[in-house]
Amino acid sequence: xxxxxxxxxxxxxxxxxxxxxxxxxxxxxxxxxxxxxxxxxxxxxxxxxxxxxxxxxxxxxxxxxxxxxxxxxxxxxxxxxxxxxxxxxxxxxxxxxxxxxxxxxxxxxxxxxxxxxxxxxxxxxxxxxxxxxxxxxxxxxxxxxxxxxxxxxxxxxxxxxxxxxxxxxxxxxxxxxxxxxxxxxxxxxxxxxxxxxxxxxxxxxxxxxxxxxxxxxxxxxxxxxxxxxxxxxxxxxxxxxxxxxxxxxxxxxxxxxxxxxxxxxxxxxxxxxxxxxxxxxxxxxxxxxxxxxxxxxxxxxxxxxxxxxxxxxxxxxxxxxxxxxxxxxxxxxxxxxxxxxxxxxxxxxxxxxxxxxxxxxxxxxxxxxxxxxxxxxxxxxxxxxxxxxxxxxxxxxxxxxxxxxxxxxxxxxxxxxxxxxxxxxxxxxxxxxxxxxxxxxxxxxxxxxxxxxxxxxxxxxxxxxxxxxxxxxxxxxxxxxxxxxxxxxxxxxxxxxxxxxx
Ligand SMILES: *[C@@H]1O[C@H](CO)[C@@H](O)[C@H](O)[C@H]1NC(C)=O
Ligand SMILES: *[C@@H]1O[C@H](CO)[C@@H](O)[C@H](O)[C@H]1NC(C)=O
Ligand SMILES: *[C@@H]1O[C@H](CO)[C@@H](O)[C@H](O)[C@H]1NC(C)=O
Ligand SMILES: *[C@@H]1O[C@H](CO)[C@@H](O)[C@H](O)[C@H]1NC(C)=O
Ligand SMILES: [Zn+2]
Numbered sequence: 001x002x003x004x005x006x007x008x009x010x011x012x013x014x015x016x017x018x019x020x021x022x023x024x025x026x027x028x029x030x031x032x033x034x035x036x037x038x039x040x041x042x043x044x045x046x047x048x049x050x051x052x053x054x055x056x057x058x059x060x061x062x063x064x065x066x067x068x069x070x071x072x073x074x075x076x077x078x079x080x081x082x083x084x085x086x087x088x089x090x091x092x093x094x095x096x097x098x099x100x101x102x103x104x105x106x107x108x109x110x111x112x113x114x115x116x117x118x119x120x121x122x123x124x125x126x127x128x129x130x131x132x133x134x135x136x137x138x139x140x141x142x143x144x145x146x147x148x149x150x151x152x153x154x155x156x157x158x159x160x161x162x163x164x165x166x167x168x169x170x171x172x173x174x175x176x177x178x179x180x181x182x183x184x185x186x187x188x189x190x191x192x193x194x195x196x197x198x199x200x201x202x203x204x205x206x207x208x209x210x211x212x213x214x215x216x217x218x219x220x221x222x223x224x225x226x227x228x229x230x231x232x233x234x235x236x237x238x239x240x241x242x243x244x245x246x247x248x249x250x251x252x253x254x255x256x257x258x259x260x261x262x263x264x265x266x267x268x269x270x271x272x273x274x275x276x277x278x279x280x281x282x283x284x285x286x287x288x289x290x291x292x293x294x295x296x297x298x299x300x301x302x303x304x305x306x307x308x309x310x311x312x313x314x315x316x317x318x319x320x321x322x323x324x325x326x327x328x329x330x331x332x333x334x335x336x337x338x339x340x341x342x343x344x345x346x347x348x349x350x351x352x353x354x355x356x357x358x359x360x361x362x363x364x365x366x367x368x369x370x371x372x373x374x375x376x377x378x379x380x381x382x383x384x385x386x387x388x389x390x391x392x393x394x395x396x397x398x399x400x401x402x403x404x405x406x407x408x409x410x411x412x413x414x415x416x417x418x419x420x421x422x423x424x425x426x427x428x429x430x431x432x433x434x435x436x437x438x439x440x441x442x443x444x445x446x447x448x449x450x451x452x453x454x455x456x457x458x459x460x461x462x463x464x465x466x467x468x469x470x471x472x473x474x475x476x477x478x479x480x481x482x483x484x485x486x487x488x489x490x491x492x493x494x495x496x497x498x499x500x501x502x
Pocket of ligand 4: 267
């Protein structure tokens, strides 16, 4: 009797329990209440190089959709390769069910294309001459002829531009103010074109930044290529010159994609981002296919867990045009929304073939408080795994810049772009001293062969570690203090995006 009653009770107990439980769950705000709470080790265990590499193959296929128009694979904004990338990100997140709210944020982006260019100084064609990013064409997209005229000082003041510049070509020294300002002042003085030469050793390719109607066609030039002409002009000699740039600067609309967990405290968000676009020259599988796909894989794996704090993923567009997507995003945040973002983590290039484990040296002394706690979380991870790491400048070259300019703590990791690996770094990381960290940076060969799977997997586990750590708790992490930034410090930066601005 006893046991029969017991088993009967048990059976009816189960069936009676089933209905109220499912009803109760529907009433809970968190659809994932039955899921295990996220842990760093749990989320890291879900990260496998094979999954990342499978996604890279998909991404390369998407870049190939641009071949019709560009003759090579690319995911530059406006291309079919980029549109397909956006569809892939969006549909992957939507395909995860109701774990995330996904939004598209459309914004205007200037996009420059240089089709042809030529600079002739005297009888020479200087090999280092590079048209600047977002440069306008020369008049009627035809060569212009004029005297080369040396501008005084660093060309940051109207008075530096001599009156005989009208109808001539301005030669201006780099430094003190942005290239865009020099081009504009040269244009206002009537110059047909401008050449900015480097004030430190080496070639120089920069961007004019936000277009201005007064910009003139502008080249960058190395210090050594410029030196003989500076000398001639200072000695009163004449240098007949020809400048030619065929280029367009267009405004197009492109899209940031934002995915935020429905679960977790929405007042306390962990935010991370990578950029969905590449440069025109290539498919951008490392830059920033690697960061884009790490985020997509982590967003996928995170759905297995419940979380305490909201997690917000961003795939920025038009990073390569000068951080346009992330700047736009931050610029339209209300103060209230801004303050909900506890920190922003930037993941741009995680798998460079000749990699170093680079951590942005984001200190609290010059950045919003909390940046340094994040920096230390990265370095502790490398140290605890017996790996070496290197600090690199936190100087405005990627999408964190808009955040730290608006009071949001930021940081991130990277594996290196066009920098040269040192002998010391070869001992620390392997690879080849004397070569670029990414020998295919911003080139056609940034393809499936341009990934180091070891570095990519370790860094993706580190990204998982940061997401899980803060999704669990912000204990010990400084509270937000406001939306201001250290403006004096930021003024000195030579970068806002991948290209030099000054
Ligand atoms: C958002 O953008 C993606 C990628 O372009 C697109 O596939 C999707 O339909 C868009 N969704 C909405 C709601 O506009
Ligand atoms: C990191 O940045 C701080 C300034 O914020 C500077 O004092 C320190 O030397 C930097 N460290 C490295 C290794 O670059
Ligand atoms: C770290 O760098 C040192 C050289 O500074 C090297 O001897 C060591 O093997 C490196 N560690 C790893 C895990 O590569
Ligand atoms: C990745 O880097 C490691 C360490 O330098 C090296 O042993 C490995 O061969 C590299 N893998 C690829 C696919 O390049
Ligand atoms: Zn990048």
